[in-house]
Amino acid sequence: MLGVFRHQANGARLIVSKFLGQGKGGCSVRRPFVHASPLSRGMADVAVVADKMNVRDALNSALDEELTRDPLVYVMGEEVGQYQGAYKITKGLLEKYGIERVRDTPITEMGFTGIGVGSAFYGLKPVVEFMSINFAMQAIDHVINSAAKMLYMSGGKISVPIVFRGPNGAAAGVGAQHSQCFAAWYGSCPGLKVLMPYDAEEARGLLKAAIRDPDPCIFLENELLYGVEYPMSAASKDKDFTLPIGQAKIMREGKDVTIVTFSRQVEIALKAADILAKDGISAEIINLRSIRPLDRPCINNSVRKTSRLVTLEEGWPQHGVGCEIIATICDESFFYLDAPPERICGADVPMPYAVNLEALAVPTMDDIIRIVKRCCHRGRAAA
Amino acid sequence: MAVRQALRRAGGRLLATQGAMAPAALGVAGRGLSTSAEPITLEIPVPFKGHNVEPPSRTVETSAQELTEFFRTMFVMRRMEIAADSLYKSKFIRGFCHLYDGQEAVCVGMEAALNDKDCIITAYRDHCTHLGRGGTVLEVFAELMGRKDGCSLGKGGSMHMYNKKGGFYGGNGIVGAQTPLGAGLAFAQKYLKVEGVTLAMYGDGAANQGQLFEAMNISALWDLPVLYVCENNHYGMGTAEWRSAKSPEYYKRGDYVPGLKVDGMDCLAVKQAVKFAKEYALKNGPMVLEMDTYRYHGHSMSDPGSTYRTRDEISGVRQERDPIERIRKLLLSHEIATVAELKQIEKDAKKEVEDALSKAKESPSPDSEELFSNIYRKSYGAKSYGADRKEVVVTLP
Numbered sequence: 001m002l003g004v005f006r007h008q009a010n011g012a013r014l015i016v017s018k019f020l021g022q023g024k025g026g027c028s029v030r031r032p033f034v035h036a037s038p039l040s041r042g043m044a045d046v047a048v049v050a051d052k053m054n055v056r057d058a059l060n061s062a063l064d065e066e067l068t069r070d071p072l073v074y075v076m077g078e079e080v081g082q083y084q085g086a087y088k089i090t091k092g093l094l095e096k097y098g099i100e101r102v103r104d105t106p107i108t109e110m111g112f113t114g115i116g117v118g119s120a121f122y123g124l125k126p127v128v129e130f131m132s133i134n135f136a137m138q139a140i141d142h143v144i145n146s147a148a149k150m151l152y153m154s155g156g157k158i159s160v161p162i163v164f165r166g167p168n169g170a171a172a173g174v175g176a177q178h179s180q181c182f183a184a185w186y187g188s189c190p191g192l193k194v195l196m197p198y199d200a201e202e203a204r205g206l207l208k209a210a211i212r213d214p215d216p217c218i219f220l221e222n223e224l225l226y227g228v229e230y231p232m233s234a235a236s237k238d239k240d241f242t243l244p245i246g247q248a249k250i251m252r253e254g255k256d257v258t259i260v261t262f263s264r265q266v267e268i269a270l271k272a273a274d275i276l277a278k279d280g281i282s283a284e285i286i287n288l289r290s291i292r293p294l295d296r297p298c299i300n301n302s303v304r305k306t307s308r309l310v311t312l313e314e315g316w317p318q319h320g321v322g323c324e325i326i327a328t329i330c331d332e333s334f335f336y337l338d339a340p341p342e343r344i345c346g347a348d349v350p351m352p353y354a355v356n357l358e359a360l361a362v363p364t365m366d367d368i369i370r371i372v373k374r375c376c377h378r379g380r381a382a383a
Numbered sequence: 384m385a386v387r388q389a390l391r392r393a394g395g396r397l398l399a400t401q402g403a404m405a406p407a408a409l410g411v412a413g414r415g416l417s418t419s420a421e422p423i424t425l426e427i428p429v430p431f432k433g434h435n436v437e438p439p440s441r442t443v444e445t446s447a448q449e450l451t452e453f454f455r456t457m458f459v460m461r462r463m464e465i466a467a468d469s470l471y472k473s474k475f476i477r478g479f480c481h482l483y484d485g486q487e488a489v490c491v492g493m494e495a496a497l498n499d500k501d502c503i504i505t506a507y508r509d510h511c512t513h514l515g516r517g518g519t520v521l522e523v524f525a526e527l528m529g530r531k532d533g534c535s536l537g538k539g540g541s542m543h544m545y546n547k548k549g550g551f552y553g554g555n556g557i558v559g560a561q562t563p564l565g566a567g568l569a570f571a572q573k574y575l576k577v578e579g580v581t582l583a584m585y586g587d588g589a590a591n592q593g594q595l596f597e598a599m600n601i602s603a604l605w606d607l608p609v610l611y612v613c614e615n616n617h618y619g620m621g622t623a624e625w626r627s628a629k630s631p632e633y634y635k636r637g638d639y640v641p642g643l644k645v646d647g648m649d650c651l652a653v654k655q656a657v658k659f660a661k662e663y664a665l666k667n668g669p670m671v672l673e674m675d676t677y678r679y680h681g682h683s684m685s686d687p688g689s690t691y692r693t694r695d696e697i698s699g700v701r702q703e704r705d706p707i708e709r710i711r712k713l714l715l716s717h718e719i720a721t722v723a724e725l726k727q728i729e730k731d732a733k734k735e736v737e738d739a740l741s742k743a744k745e746s747p748s749p750d751s752e753e754l755f756s757n758i759y760r761k762s763y764g765a766k767s768y769g770a771d772r773k774e775v776v777v778t779l780p
Contacts, residue, residue: 108597111596111601113563114564114567114594114598115566115567117563117567118504121564121568121571122502122575123571124571124575146560146564151757151758152538152757152758153538153543153554154553154757155535155536155545157534157535158545158547158552159760191759193759214761246765293762296766331772
C-alpha cells in the first residue's frame with residue numbers, strides 16, 4: 001500500500017492509502033482507503049504478550065501470532081479492520097497485515113460466513129468473527145450444514161479448517177436478543193468443536209489451538225471478561241503456546257462436591273468455593289474449556305472422588321450443557337453418587353432488560369452457595 | 384462422396400484419419416470417425432442477451448473432436464440418469480434423487496471452457512456435474528446406492544458428491560447455500576493467486592435467496608472471480624418461475640453485477656458464454672450467467688413432474704431443443720460422423736453405463752465402523768456413541 005500523509009483540519013494526521021482495484025489488469029477506479037494513524041489514535045497496535053494481560057489482549061496476541069505463522073490464516077467480520085474491532089479484539093491487525101488478510105464485511109452474516117466456509121473448503125484458514133454469537137444464528141446453516149457436516153458427508157474428502165468466534169451469552173443490559181448462550185446448541189453437533197475459554201491464558205492458548213486445528217471450531221468468548229486482567233504463565237508467552245482441545249482443567253481440588261462449569265462462572269464458582277470452605281465444604285471446581293469434545297473422564301473421575309455433582313452455567317436449563325454432564329455421570333458413575341445431581345442455570349426466560357430482573361436471570365454466588373449446601377445436605381432442604 | 388467433403392472441409396490432416404472412417408475400423412478405438420481438432424466455425428442460433436455487458440460473439444469455434452466428445456459425454460450422462468431412475472424405482476436408491484436429464488449441455492458446455500484450476504459448486508442435482516469434473520459413473524452409482532465404492536464412501540448420497548482434486552465442491556442440499564460457498568472458493572483462488580474462476584451454480588428456485596445477494600454484494604465489492612450460473616429450468620420444484628419471482632430475468636438480478644442470458648440447451652453457446660465470462664471474471668469480478676435449460680424429470684423421483692406442467696410442454700422441448708439431438712444433427716450435417724457411427728457411440732456409452740452399474744451393484748455396503756469415521760480430522764481421543772451408549776462406544780479415529 002502506498003502511504004500519503006494528509007493533514008486534517010484539526011491537525012490530526014491521517015494515512016490515506018490507495019490501492020489498485022484487485023484482479024489482473026486492475027479496475028479503472030482507485031478507491032481511497034483511509035485509516036487512522038497510530039499517532040492520531042494511539043490504539044492501532046497489536047497487543048504485546050506480558051505477565052498480566054486482559055482477555056481482549058490475549059485474544060489479540062493469539063490472532064497476531066497465528067496470522068504471522070501461517071499465511072493461509074485470515075480474519076473476517078464486521079468492523080474487524082478499520083474500526084479495530086467492535087470489542088477491539090482485532091485492534092492493530094489491519095495495519096499490520098493489510099486488507100487482504102483482515103477483511104471488513106458488510107452486515108450480512110449468512111453471506112460472509114458462507115464465503116468463509118467456502119474458502120476453508122479450498123484450503124484457507126479463516127477466523128470469522130461474529131459481533132455477537134447471537135448474530136451467528138443468521139449463519140447457523142453454514143456453521144452446521146456447510147462446515148460441521150462436510151468432512152463426514154464427503155467421505156473425508158473436504159475438511160473445513162475454520163474458526164468462528166465472538167462474544168456469547170449474557171452481558172450487561174443488552175436485552176433478550178443479544179444475551180443467549182449457544183454452548184448447548186453448538187455442543188450437540190458432531191463434526192464441530194466448541195471451545196469456551198475462561199481467563200486470558202486460556203483465551204490465548206485455546207484460540208491458537210483452534211486456529212491450528214483442521215476442523216471447524218466455534219470459539220465462544222464472554223464480553224464481560226474481555227477487560228479483565230489475569231496473570232500469564234511463562235509458558236503461555238511462547239508463540240507456539242497452545243492448550244489441548246477436549247481437556248478440562250481442575251481449577252481447585254476438593255473432596256466433598258464437584259462443580260462443573262465454564263467461562264465466566266468459573267470465577268464466581270472459585271469465589272463461592274472460598275466461602276464454602278469456611279463452612280467446611282471442600283468443592284472441586286472443573287473448568288470444562290471444551291464443550292465439545294467433552295472431557296468425560298475428568299468429570300467422572302472427579303465425581304467418583306467427591307460423590308456429588310453440581311453443574312453451573314448461564315444458559316437456559318432445558319437441554320443445556322448441565323444436562324449432558326449429569327447424563328454422563330449417570331451413564332458411568334451413577335453408583336458413586338451420594339445425592340441427586342443439581343444443575344444451576346440461567347432462568348428459563350428470555351433475558352430481561354431491567355437490572356433487577358436481569359440479576360434474577362443469571363446464577364449468582366449466593367445461588368451457588370445455597371445449592372452446593374443443599375446438595376451436601378446442609379442448609380435448606382430441597383423442595 | 385461424403386468422406387471427400389469432410390476431408391476438404393477439415394483440411395489435409397484428416398487424410399491420416401481416413402482409415403478410421405472405414406466401417407471395418409469402427410468399434411476398435413471406441414471413437415473411430417473424425418476426431419480432428421481442426422477448427423470448425425459455427426453460429427450460435429439463439430442470440431445472447433446482455434445485462435450491463437456487451438455479449439460475446441455468436442460465432443464459436445469448435446472441432447470434430449470436441450463435438451464428438453460433447454455427444455458422447457452427454458449420452459453417457461443421459462444413460463446414467465435414466466439408469467438412476469430405474470434404480471430408484473427398484474428401491475436401490477433411497478431418499479432424494481434429483482435427475483439432470485435435459486440439462487446436460489450446461490455442465491458439458493462449461494467444462495469445454497474450464498480447466499483444472501477452476502472450481503465448480505452446485506446444488507443437489509449434481510450427478511452429471513460430478514461426472515464432468517472427472518468423476519466416474521461407477522462412483523456415482525455406488526454412492527447413489529450407498530455403497531463403499533461411492534465417491535463419498537456411501538455416506539453422502541445423491542446430494543453429496545465431491546471431488547476436491549477435480550475442483551468440484553458438491554453436492555449441497557440446502558437451497559442457495561452453495562452461492563456464498565462458491566464466492567468463498569473464488570476468494571481463496573484470488574487470495575492464493577490461482578488463475579482460476581469458480582462457477583457457483585444454482586437454480587431458478589434458489590435465485591430468490593437472500594444469501595445469493597449477500598454473496599453477490601461481497602464478490603462485487605472484493606472483485607472475486609466467481610460466475611453465478613443460474614440453471615433456469617423454469618420450475619423451482621413445482622413452482623413455475625412466474626409464480627416465485629417478481630422478475631424472472633435472472634441474468635439481470637445481479638443489478639450491478641453484469642449478466643448474460645444463454646441458451647442452456649446448446650453446448651456451444653454455453654461454452655462460448657463461460658469462456659467469455661471467465662476472462663471477464665479473472666479481470667473484473669463476478670458475472671451472472673443464466674442458462675435457459677429444461678429438466679425432463681420432475682424435481683425429484685417423488686415428483687411426476689406433470690402436475691405443474693403439461694406433457695406437451697415436456698415433449699415439445701425434447702423434440703425441439705434436446706441438447707444431444709442438437710449435437711447429433713451437427714455431427715451428421717457436417718459429416719463428422721455417420722448414423723452408424725453415432726449408433727456405435729451410443730452403444731458403447733450404454734455398455735459403459737451398464738458395466739458401471741453392475742460393478743456398483745457388487746460393491747458392498749460400508750463397514751459399520753464407517754459410522755464413526757470422518758467426524759473430525761483430528762479427534763484428540765474423543766469418544767462417540769451409538770444408540771446404545773453402553774454397547775457402542777467408539778474412540779474416534
